[in-house]
Amino acid sequence: MSTPATVNPFLEVVQARRSAMNFVEGVKIPQSELEEIFSHTRLAPSAFNLQHARYKVIADPELKEKVRESAYGQYKIHTASAVIVVLGDMHAYEQAPEIYGGLKMLGAMSQEEYDGVIGAINQAYIGKEAFQRDEAIRNASLSAMQFMLIAKDKGWDTCPMIGFDPEAVKNVLGLPDHLVPVMLITIGKDNQRKIRPRGYRKPVGEFVDFM
Ligand SMILES: Cc1cc2nc3c(=O)[nH]c(=O)nc-3n(C[C@H](O)[C@H](O)[C@H](O)COP(=O)(O)O)c2cc1C
Numbered sequence: 001m002s003t004p005a006t007v008n009p010f011l012e013v014v015q016a017r018r019s020a021m022n023f024v025e026g027v028k029i030p031q032s033e034l035e036e037i038f039s040h041t042r043l044a045p046s047a048f049n050l051q052h053a054r055y056k057v058i059a060d061p062e063l064k065e066k067v068r069e070s071a072y073g074q075y076k077i078h079t080a081s082a083v084i085v086v087l088g089d090m091h092a093y094e095q096a097p098e099i100y101g102g103l104k105m106l107g108a109m110s111q112e113e114y115d116g117v118i119g120a121i122n123q124a125y126i127g128k129e130a131f132q133r134d135e136a137i138r139n140a141s142l143s144a145m146q147f148m149l150i151a152k153d154k155g156w157d158t159c160p161m162i163g164f165d166p167e168a169v170k171n172v173l174g175l176p177d178h179l180v181p182v183m184l185i186t187i188g189k190d191n192q193r194k195i196r197p198r199g200y201r202k203p204v205g206e207f208v209d210f211m
Contacts, residue, residue: 013153020157021196022076023188029059029081029156037150044146046139048121049099052092053143053182056085056173063172070168071184076159080186085169086144088136090178093125133180140182148185157190 034057046052058064059082067085068077077083096118103109109117125132148158161184169181 009153013149017149017152018157018190018198019159020076020186020188020190021159022191023079023081023157023186024191025079027081027189029187031057031059033154033156034082037147037154037156040150041143041147044143046092046142047135048093048096048117048124050092050096050121050135050139051099051143052089052136052139054087054089054140054179055147056087058083058085066172067164067169067184070172071161071164074161074163076186077184079188079191080159081156081188082186084147084185084187085173086140086147086182086185087175087179088133088138088140088182090129090132090136090180092136092139093121093132096121132178136180137182140180144183144185151187156187159186160184161186 038055041053042051044053058067064077064080064083067083068074071077071083100109100114100117104111104114125135144160148160151158164181164184166181169175169184170177170179175181
């Protein structure tokens with residue numbers, strides 16, 4: 001008797017996530033559902049636990065159209081339930097005392113450990129603009145991936161998007177210079193009529209070297 005294949009729910013979500021080509025128009029996404037998705041997104045890793053990712057959720061149709069203009073008119077922003085602007089905070093390191101202060105207060109971290117980590121963070125980030133920018137993008141990207149997988153798990157489809165003018169997005173939202181637009185994520189219900197077959201994926205041997 002053959003054993004039934006076990007279903008791994010996490011891998012099912014990984015397999016099922018696709019970049020939506022288009023969305024069913026007029027579907028509203030409740031804020032409570034987005035809050036639930038973000039409550040798990042916040043568990044994503046980040047360098048020094050600095051949590052560089054920031055999100056602006058735009059469900060308001062008028063503002064969504066303005067963001068769409070900054071994204072070369074991509075139609076899926078029009079049909080999406082919301083467009084989410086993923087930002088990376090170049091000044092995330094400034095919150096290190098807040099992030100680590102709680103651990104110190106609880107006694108989970110000694111004063112010496114606290115001073116050590118704050119010193120290491122300051123040394124890595126202060127005055128290093130290129131590194132601050134790399135880190136903003138790197139860490140926000142990891143957070144964004146987690147967001148998309150959790151959204152899929154909760155029944156929502158997404159599409160990450162780099163096709164936008166970062167300066168135009170910054171102007172529309174009035175963003176300060178230390179918040180780097182990393183990507184847009186459209187979210188909604190995939191319009192099933194427009195699903196395309198999964199694009200070619202390189203075999204493992206082509207992109208991994210075991211050394
Ligand atoms: C950083 C990034 C930027 C992307 N930008 C766009 C975009 O501007 N517009 C779009 O339709 N798809 C965009 N995509 C989606 C890709 O085309 C898609 O992920 C790829 O073809 C693989 O398909 P899959 O996500 O369905 O597996 C982007 C994906 C990533 C990761």
